[in-house]
Structure formats: C-alpha cells, structure tokens
Amino acid sequence: MSTSAYTTAITQARDLLRWRSPLRTELWAARLTATLRPAEVQPLVRQLTEDGGPEARLTLAALATVETAALGHDETATQDDETERPAGQATAREPGGEKTLRETLREAGREAARGLPKWVGRMGQVVCDQAWYGKADRYGEQTLAALRFRYPDGKEPHVLIVGIDQVNGGLAVDATVEEPKFLDDLDLRPADPAVVAGRVLDAFEMTDLVMGAPIAESLPAVRPLALARAQAVPDPVRQAPDDTLSRFLDLPDLPGAQEAFEKLVEFVGDRPLWWSPARVSRFLTSWLPREAILTDAAVSAMPEVVRAWSRFHGAEPEVLQRIDADAPRLPALMADESLAGLRKRIAQSER
Structure with missing residues (x-):
C-alpha cells in the first residue's frame, strides 16, 4: 500500500x-x-x-x-x-x-x-426488516432485489438494491445503497428477506464465475457492503424458485391450454419475469418449432395462453403486437419438420 x-x-x-x-x-x-x-x-x-x-x-x-x-x-x-x-x-x-x-x-x-x-x-450490526423483488424495467430484462436495514438504535435506515440481469443468466450487474424513500419510485413486490438475500448472493456468485461480466462501473465499490448486508440476513435461501408462475391464475378455459402453458413454463425457466417482444418472438417462431411436441389443441390454444401470460406481465403493447404478428405462423412452423431440433426428432421417432 x-x-x-x-x-x-x-x-x-x-x-x-x-x-x-x-x-x-x-x-x-x-x-x-x-x-x-x-x-x-x-x-x-x-x-x-x-x-x-x-x-x-x-x-x-x-x-x-x-x-x-x-x-x-x-x-x-x-x-x-x-x-x-x-x-x-x-x-x-x-x-x-x-x-x-x-x-x-x-x-x-x-x-x-x-x-x-x-x-x-x-457498524455491521444491522437488522433486515423488509424485502422486495420485481422488475427493473418494462420487460423484466433486469430485476431488482431490495433489502431494508436498520441499526439497533433505529438510526440511518437504508435499503440495498441490487440489479440482477436476466438476459445473461442472472448476474449481479449493479447495486446501490439508498434511503428507504428511494423505493417509492419502484414497482416491487414485498418478499421474504431470506429469499431476496439468497438471490443477491446467487447473483454475485454468478457474476464472479463469468469473466468480463458486463457490470456497472459503480458496482465494485458497493459490492463488499452488498455482500455483507446479504450475509447479515439470517438463513438466506439459495437458488430459491421464483413464485411468479404460481401467481398466474388466468389460464384460458380452452382445450389444450394446460398443455400449452406447460411448454411456456419450460421455456421461461427460472427467469419468468423476463418477457420482452424479442423473447415472445423467439418462443413462438423458434423455440416451439425446435423443441416442443404439441397436440393440435395445444397449438391452437397457444396464442391465447401467451396473450394471457402477457396481460399478467402488464399487457405491454409491443409484446401484444409481437404476438399478433407471430402467432398466425405457429401452426405452419410446428408442422415444418425441418425446424425440429435433434431432441425433438428423437422423441418423435420413439413415439
């Protein structure tokens, strides 16, 4: 030094x-x-x-x-x-x-x-009394994990907010420590502090595994305190499942809708808050024809299932417009055997 x-x-x-x-x-x-x-x-x-x-x-x-x-x-x-x-x-x-x-x-x-x-x-003697989690942007390409802390004397309450990238696999890409009123401008849902702390730790661990991870210039200066705060939460839950899927209750009452939704669940995986026009298009025009084996009823129901899922995510106009543009092509794409991936072809040959 x-x-x-x-x-x-x-x-x-x-x-x-x-x-x-x-x-x-x-x-x-x-x-x-x-x-x-x-x-x-x-x-x-x-x-x-x-x-x-x-x-x-x-x-x-x-x-x-x-x-x-x-x-x-x-x-x-x-x-x-x-x-x-x-x-x-x-x-x-x-x-x-x-x-x-x-x-x-x-x-x-x-x-x-x-x-x-x-x-x-x-210093360091803090209690986490509340937590939140949700989208950082319209399409959920980043999520925000927020933990509110206070010192034993009640002074200097503050909130740690960590930006977690969804597009590139759940990396911690930014973090800040702010006054609690900072949350007033964010649309986040209350969550279990142990789960949110676990997500913060998981995200930083993922960032450390990726060489040249695309992080904000300000992150290294906050990272030590962010980790210390997340570790201060009792019993953080690592690799916690997202409850977004369980909160979706508007599945259309159509033949094949449940089968279609199961494929949607498979596609969104552990990042269900990420739902952008590009991701919708990939699902309808690329992933389904390559990976999914569906009944005719499920293919027919899929556009309405995707619309319902999109309304659950805020009915963003660009997302709904993307569905209207791509959904009519779905039956022809599903019928085109040349688009099937290897796993799908093997599964079809075994039926």
Whole structure:
C-alpha cells in the first residue's frame, strides 16, 4: 500500500470521526476495499496498526466490518504475493501458511475498535426488516432485489438494491445503497428477506464465475457492503424458485391450454419475469418449432395462453403486437419438420 494511499485513508477517516455515521463509514470502507489487491491488505493493516491513532483504528474497524464479503473465504495474506488478483477471488491457504486475509483483518479490527466511540461498534450490526423483488424495467430484462436495514438504535435506515440481469443468466450487474424513500419510485413486490438475500448472493456468485461480466462501473465499490448486508440476513435461501408462475391464475378455459402453458413454463425457466417482444418472438417462431411436441389443441390454444401470460406481465403493447404478428405462423412452423431440433426428432421417432 503506497504512503499516499495510506495518508488519504487517514485523512478521510478523520472526517468520518466527525460525521459519526456507521453507514457512511461502512460505505467508505467498501470503496476502499474495492481498490485493494490481496497482497496490499497485510501491509496496510501493519501500517495502520503501527500508527495506532483514532483514524487508523477506525480504518481497521471499518475494513474488518466488510472484509468477510469483500475478500472471500480462504485468501492467504502472504507478503510476497504480487499477483493482480482482485479482492473477492479466493486463493486457498497452503498447509502451514500464514493467516487468511479475513483472519488478519478481523483480529486487527476487533482490537482497533476498543477505545473508539460507541457508534463505531454499530457498524455491521444491522437488522433486515423488509424485502422486495420485481422488475427493473418494462420487460423484466433486469430485476431488482431490495433489502431494508436498520441499526439497533433505529438510526440511518437504508435499503440495498441490487440489479440482477436476466438476459445473461442472472448476474449481479449493479447495486446501490439508498434511503428507504428511494423505493417509492419502484414497482416491487414485498418478499421474504431470506429469499431476496439468497438471490443477491446467487447473483454475485454468478457474476464472479463469468469473466468480463458486463457490470456497472459503480458496482465494485458497493459490492463488499452488498455482500455483507446479504450475509447479515439470517438463513438466506439459495437458488430459491421464483413464485411468479404460481401467481398466474388466468389460464384460458380452452382445450389444450394446460398443455400449452406447460411448454411456456419450460421455456421461461427460472427467469419468468423476463418477457420482452424479442423473447415472445423467439418462443413462438423458434423455440416451439425446435423443441416442443404439441397436440393440435395445444397449438391452437397457444396464442391465447401467451396473450394471457402477457396481460399478467402488464399487457405491454409491443409484446401484444409481437404476438399478433407471430402467432398466425405457429401452426405452419410446428408442422415444418425441418425446424425440429435433434431432441425433438428423437422423441418423435420413439413415439
């Protein structure tokens, strides 16, 4: 860690001691953590520990609050590790090796918090009292997972909002921490905090698995606190099924409608909130002819089933227009055997 960066941290910590804000300090620590490579953490901790002043101790305590999420589970705090690995990607500790970064920061932070003002001890001590989940845009190409937190003294209530991309497989692509009134402009449904926290953790895990994931420039600076907050929710439910399909109760009373809907369910999979004109067109003109074996009744009912599903999603005009344009072609497309994929051809040959 360069001397200039250390000096900047001390200067900013001095201002934070005057602000006396646990939330402001945690957000600052998350931004600071996002700039550190694993090899830089131990030298910084050593420099702050040797300083021993209130600003240095606040920096250590704040970093320790967010380090578990930011630095992963098993990184090794070696002095000679000069790789460019970003914080958050785990490195297994060698047998008999040095302490992990988590252990290093946790021990230093616990010691540093002693003698600091009481408000410092409230950092990370939050309770999640409500959660929401829903579309971020008209077509659900992104969803929003929101968790509201408060500190034990009731001050500084805040909401974590994570944008989860649906088109590219459920990646966490953006995040922000705002005042609760920020939710007033969002059309989100109340949800189980444990389920929403699990979705946040799942989304960040997916992002970490994708090299070059298309994320917002602001995400790395919020990521450590976002993970820490999601992990603070008791018993987060990982890989929770979406309840959107179970809330759909307007299936048309037509022969073959249930069979048609089962294929729609198969197509939307675990991302049922994503329903755009392009996805509708793909379903009717590409996926069904390639993958689905349907009775004539189901083919006939499919346009009305898709319209009902689209009304459930807000009856977006462009979606309904896409159905009107593509649905008349469905019987001919389903009858065109050249469009069938390999699995469909095998299934048909076995019948």
